[in-house]
Amino acid sequence: MLLRKKHRLSLFAAAFASWLSINSAYVSAEDRVFDVVAPFEIGGLDPAISGFIFQRMQITETLLEADEKGQPIPALAEKWSVSDDGKRWTLTIRQGVKFHDGSDLTAAAAAHSLNVSRSSAGMLRNAKIESISAQGNDVVITLAEPFKPLTALLAHSSTNILAPAAYDADDKVQKIIGTGPYQVTLLEPPQRLAAQRFDGYWGEKPSIEKTTYLGAGRGETRSLMAESGGAELVFQLDPPSIARLKRAKDVNVLIGAVPRVVMLAANAGSGATAPVEVRKALSLAIQREGIAAAVLRAPGTGATQMFAENVAAWHDPSLPALAYDPQASRELLRAQGWIPGADGIVEKDGERLRLKLITYSDRPELPLIATALQAQLREVGVEVEVAVENASAIPAAHNDGTLQLALYGRNYALVPDPLVTLLADFGNGGAEWGPLGWNNPQFGETMTALLAADDPAEQQRLRNKIVALVQEDLPLIPIAWYRQSIAVSNKVEGAAIDPFERTFGLSTMRWAE
Incomplete structure (x- = not known):
């Protein structure tokens, strides 16, 4: 326990030192600087790579x-x-x-x-x-x-x-x-930038004059910075820290629904998960609401379909919900020739059903969900090896065809209309953050028809059909709907969660008197 505590303190000390080094160059005693900490590194200056950070910082x-x-x-x-x-x-x-x-x-x-x-x-x-x-x-x-x-x-x-x-x-x-209302005064990829109010801005001038951004990948580090006062806004909290931060006297925790879904991608083109029956068996073995309540500390967010009610145009309330039925899962596996071995793991032609699940720690809840899935799938005889790697490992495994299972959070409002992200993810058998090896002619035809449709009722019918086709074949298996969480210092007012995650809201906040 002592070693763990020392490790946590050392992580915080490193993050705090990094934050301090941004500000020490230009912050005087009377200056107030609004510090933002989030898990995203500044990967480069190209807007296609890190434009979302500059956009969220309103630069x-x-x-x-x-x-x-x-x-x-x-x-x-x-x-x-x-x-x-x-x-x-x-x-x-x-x-x-x-x-x-x-x-x-x-x-x-x-x-x-x-x-x-x-x-x-x-x-x-x-x-x-x-x-x-x-x-x-x-x-x-x-x-x-x-x-x-x-x-x-x-x-x-x-x-x-x-x-x-x-x-x-x-x-x-x-x-x-x-x-934007803020202009860059310091830029040090991959972690840091500083900005100040742009007095020549065409729109309403923000109240907060100076701000900084720090990319800190570890959720624990970000939470400690919020708790210690090392940042005014900490974006994306790990579930175990939310309850602790809610008790902190100097911090307000905000939680809001966003169009992001925790997905389990299964290789639909080759390997043991190629048959749709196996993917359905995996889905039936997952206790989504248990994961939502126990792991995410967010009861009611277990995904019954791809999109939650907050994405109204893409949520079909009449669609039969994804179910938890481990006995039906075992029967589907047995019908595919997977028979339980001596230790309970199913086998077929002398091979155990062992799958590698890749995830990453940039979103701190993902390794926790992966561990829960590992235990739940073992109950129906599926052995899962969890590999927590860099986020880039998922597209790499997708591109070389070695991917078996991948767990990630997908934002279907990367652009404000989810259709665009779906087009990119599902085109040509699936892109890096979409399905792998899934080709359903009906899906492509329906997407094309939706792009051409003018009648709102017909558009809705086609969206419902798209969601139903994914639910039927499960090239992507929804696990949980996402709620974004931020910790905001009580030294500021006017904080809110942008449902499309386009801005941290700097220009609408102000220092509390």
Whole structure:
């Protein structure tokens, strides 16, 4: 116990020293700095890699934004229109907007940023874009075929609009020069940045003047920083720490539903989990509500289908719920030739049903859920080896085809319309954070039909069908619906959880008097 306590203290000391080193260069006794700690590293300057951090810190902005229901609203583009054939989009750039270097936001600058994004791994690749150009004060996007969710793509962080001076001659990002209410004063990837209020901001000026960001991967470290006063806002708390922080006198804990789902991906293309009956057996062995209550400390969040009620357009209340029935699970396995051995683990043709489950610790609840799944699946005769690795191990195993099981949290509002993320995840048999080896012609046809549908009732019918097809074949097995948690110092007021996780809310908070 003493060694564990010393280890925790050393982790906190390292994190606190890192935080202190950001501030010591410029914080005087009378200054107040709003410090943010989150699990995400700054992987680079390219918006396709770390744009979400700059967006959440309100340093960069996009042409469009999203309201609390995910519907598009104006941002750097004050209005937009679409041609009758759906192939020509015209976005009018807001006048009077300045970049942080004092240069003007123009349609040419915005078009340049979008073209750079289009040529990289950003979300714009999901639309078949023929050209992006500036025509007067308008950005004109020409598509090879209609793509109704383009508004959602133009709100994604990979389409952050940067000043021309942010790029080198090869269009590589060298500086983060955005238009947001905060501008960068220090940037030290992969962990740290500092920013201050941009007095030339086009919108409402924030009350908080200075802020910092620290990427701290360990949930325990972040929680200790919240408890000690080492940060004003700590994003994403590990479940064991939430109850402790709720008792802390100087911290407020906020919890809110977000469109993120804890998923168990099973290889649907090869290996023991290729037959749908085996995937259904795995699903029937999972006590989701037990995991939600005991591990996540969030009763009621066990996933009965892919999307929770807070994603109303994609939640079908009439869909039969995912069930817990270990006896039915054993019967399905037996029907597939998996017979219990002497120690209870099922065997087939002399081979034990042993699966490797990859997960990662960036989200501290995932290893805990993996351990619970390991125990539950063993009850029906499935042996699971849990491997806690870097998050990159999952796409690596997906790409080389060795993935058997993977546990991760997937945000289906990476862009405000979940359809775009589903298109990316499920296309061509499944992408890195989608299913592996699953091809259902009906699914592809239904997605195509949804993209073309205009009638709201027909759109809803098609969304329900998509969710039902996933539930029937289970290429991804939903485990739990996610609730985001943050710890906020009582020295500030106005904190809230953004349901689409697009901002930490710096500009709407203020120091408590």
